[in-house]
Amino acid sequence: MIPATNAPPTIDRCLAAIAAADEPPEQVVVVTTPDESGPAAARNTGVRQTSADIVLFVDSDVLVHADVFRRVRRAFAHDPGLAALFGSYDNRVATLGTVAAFRNLLHHVVHQRSAGHVRSFWAGLGAVRRTAFDAAGGFDAERYPRPSIEDIELGGRLARRGRILLDPALQGTHLKEWSLPSMVETDLRRRGIPWVALLAAERELPATLNLGARERASAVATVAVVCGLARRKPLLAAAGIGAGIVLNRDLFTLLHERLGVRGAVAGVGLHTVHQLTAVVAVPAGLIAASGLSGATTRRR
Numbered sequence: 001m002i003p004a005t006n007a008p009p010t011i012d013r014c015l016a017a018i019a020a021a022d023e024p025p026e027q028v029v030v031v032t033t034p035d036e037s038g039p040a041a042a043r044n045t046g047v048r049q050t051s052a053d054i055v056l057f058v059d060s061d062v063l064v065h066a067d068v069f070r071r072v073r074r075a076f077a078h079d080p081g082l083a084a085l086f087g088s089y090d091n092r093v094a095t096l097g098t099v100a101a102f103r104n105l106l107h108h109v110v111h112q113r114s115a116g117h118v119r120s121f122w123a124g125l126g127a128v129r130r131t132a133f134d135a136a137g138g139f140d141a142e143r144y145p146r147p148s149i150e151d152i153e154l155g156g157r158l159a160r161r162g163r164i165l166l167d168p169a170l171q172g173t174h175l176k177e178w179s180l181p182s183m184v185e186t187d188l189r190r191r192g193i194p195w196v197a198l199l200a201a202e203r204e205l206p207a208t209l210n211l212g213a214r215e216r217a218s219a220v221a222t223v224a225v226v227c228g229l230a231r232r233k234p235l236l237a238a239a240g241i242g243a244g245i246v247l248n249r250d251l252f253t254l255l256h257e258r259l260g261v262r263g264a265v266a267g268v269g270l271h272t273v274h275q276l277t278a279v280v281a282v283p284a285g286l287i288a289a290s291g292l293s294g295a296t297t298r299r300r
Contacts, residue, residue, distance in 0.1 A: 001056065001058070002015075002028070002031070002058050003039040003042035003043050003046065003059070004060040005033065005039070006034075007032075010175045011030070013063060014060050014062060017064050018058070020066065021067075022069065023070045025052075025056065027052060029049050029050055031049075038145050038146045038147055039123070039139075039147055039150065040144045040150040043138075043139050047133060053131075055133065057125070057151075059124045059125070061175040061176045062124055062172040062174055064172045065171045067169075068170055068171075071169065072085060072170070075165065079163065079165075081163050082165060083128065083159070083162025083163060084126060084128045084129065084155065084165075085126065085127045085164070085166075085170065086126030086167070088112060089108045089172060089174040090108060090173050093258045095175065095178075098259065098270075099179060099180050099270060100178040101258065101259055102266070102270045103183050104178075105258065106251060106274065108254075109250055113212065113214065115167070116165070117164065117166075118159075119159040121164060122166075123139075123150070123154075124151075125170065125171070128158065139151070139154050147190060148190050149191055149198065153198055156198075183270075183273075183274070187274055187278065187281075188277040188280060188281055193284045193288055194288070196285020197285040197288040197289040198289075199285075200285065201289050219275050221247065222244060222272055222279065223279060224236055224237070224240030225237050225241055241268070244272070248271060251267065252264050252267055252268065
């Protein structure tokens, strides 16, 4: 199921990758009708158009690997208690800009670190058992009328009905071109603030993906850098930078392999910006949390 309501230029390549894959799906649903309600509503519309027992969501700017459908079928067949399954972007650089390469490789590294059972979901390349999806009520298009954390929020409800597995070998190439402003806006307004607000309303704090121990420690290191610079304490700033590099050496090593020294150096700065948005999102999300409490109770 592919939401493509904004006439994405990559849709033809997305569909071609699906058609060329091993054991392709019996049905491909593409929601192309302009829909101001956003991807959550488009995905719900697409699910209603199929009677499949397993629904695989693929974003229109993702090129699935050849083995994706075989892996999805095998996972659900072998585990009757599996409610959902999702994967990761691969480590290819299929974009033009350094910011886009950094952002897509960051996603890859975070998902590779978090393999196993989780209490979340990712609709960029993720599958759900139809019975679990229907029982959970689908994506909350009313709460998330624009691209946001609609898949993460759904994952919390799906996790109450079965297991959710992050399979890092389930991969696709991401074609999205990011700019620095779009990265900051997404990390802060589209993801960070809504996610913190949801966690506060749910009173849960999972320890996987962007909330894993390494990610939290990286945020602390970033705060140390900012404090060191603000207070003119170079040793504190240097310690924070060093800690961030050590904690994320897998990311920076990958950036060096794909983009060279300059790309890795740029990645350190971009990662600092990424972590700063996460820090700023905490107080802003807590302020927004009060407005979500009633809605969360309604969705349980």
